[in-house]
Amino acid sequence: MRASDRAYASLLDEIQRGILPPGTVLGEVEQATRLGVSRTPLREALGRLAADGLVAQQSARVTVVTDVDAGDIRELFEVRRALEETAARLAAERGDAGAFAELADAFARAGLDGGQDALDDYYALISLFDAQLDAAVANDYLTAALRTVRTHLVRVRRLARDNPPRLAASVAEHRLIAAAIAHRDADLAAHATHVHLHNALANILTAVEGASTGSATDRPQKGAA
Template identity: 50%
Template sequence: MKASERAYASLRDDILNWRLLPGAPLAEIEVAERLGVSRTPVREALSRLAADGLVESRGRVDIVADLGADHLTELFELREALDTQAARLAARRRDPDVFRLLRDDFARISRQSTFTENERDAFYAAVDRFDDAITGAIDNAYLKTALRALRVHLVRARRLSRENPERMARAAAEHLIIAEAILAQNETLAAQATAVHLHSSLVNVMETLRPARSPELIGTSLGVATSEKES
């Protein structure tokens, strides 16, 4: 793998998983030293991350893109437009076998009251499979491209609720309703259930945003979180 690819993958993973926090400076020299590469591949990686919307330029300094209340509101406004339409199309064109399995997964997860680390990972893996199933079902290349770009940012937003088992159980129940509506080819219910889920998700993320960005999470000059409470 090229050095620029390695740098991009490493920085992207750190940003998406909150090891690099919003607003953290990304000085080329320091990042290059930490990753064990030269400045050129770091510069290329930062350029790609900026195109992804994960890095912003502030004068001569690159920083991790913000994820404050205003950004989240705009993100979820876009989600409502794209995800509700995607749910409609998925209900119209779905593979029933795929969504039957997802329905069963979410039915099981929604009955849980506690989540181990492995169970949390299993929940997010099910959400990823659900997103992929909808993307695969819609049969619309333009909408697929827009959804993929959007979901990069959703990974960061989802991490905010990672330590909230009650919200994970409710989210699983919400996904269950959407999956059942898609299976039944009820386009209206699929879109409406998606809108309800998005509203609940935004409320939860807004409530947990402040603790997630508390002072104890501020890391090194690179912005790497040193607390175990990364999410």
């Protein structure tokens, strides 16, 4: 793996997992030393992250991790809805019915009571579903657009991890989507995807707005002791 690819992969993972939270300054010298690469491949990695929208260059030598606010999330889901509903329809027409039937069974068996390990297994199952969806669609333009959305979605999904009822509902929603695709029901697959994304967006926005309210409440008010 090239040094720039290695640096990009490391920084992407740390941004998506929140190790490098929004507003973090990514100094070239510091990051190059930390990641064990020279400054040229690091600049290449930062350029790719900037193209992804995950970092922004505030000046010639200052790069920061971008924020994710409610407006960004709504815009992301506008694109996600258009892409994923289309992908679900195409998968129902073109996909391997047996593979999606197996995924539906896997979602039916998925449990979230095992702590972090169970949660990691669930997100691994989501990744498997996404990969099968991409294979079924067989459209490089559509799957490339979906990959861009998913790059940002990893950060956004973390906001829903503390809501067990929502996660349980998401499992059932994915099972229905997979089952609809397996039965070649394009309309149901698209509709089930629409409902899933509507519910996911509502939950994430509630979490974001709740966190913002909590932060404002925690800050001392003018004149307060």
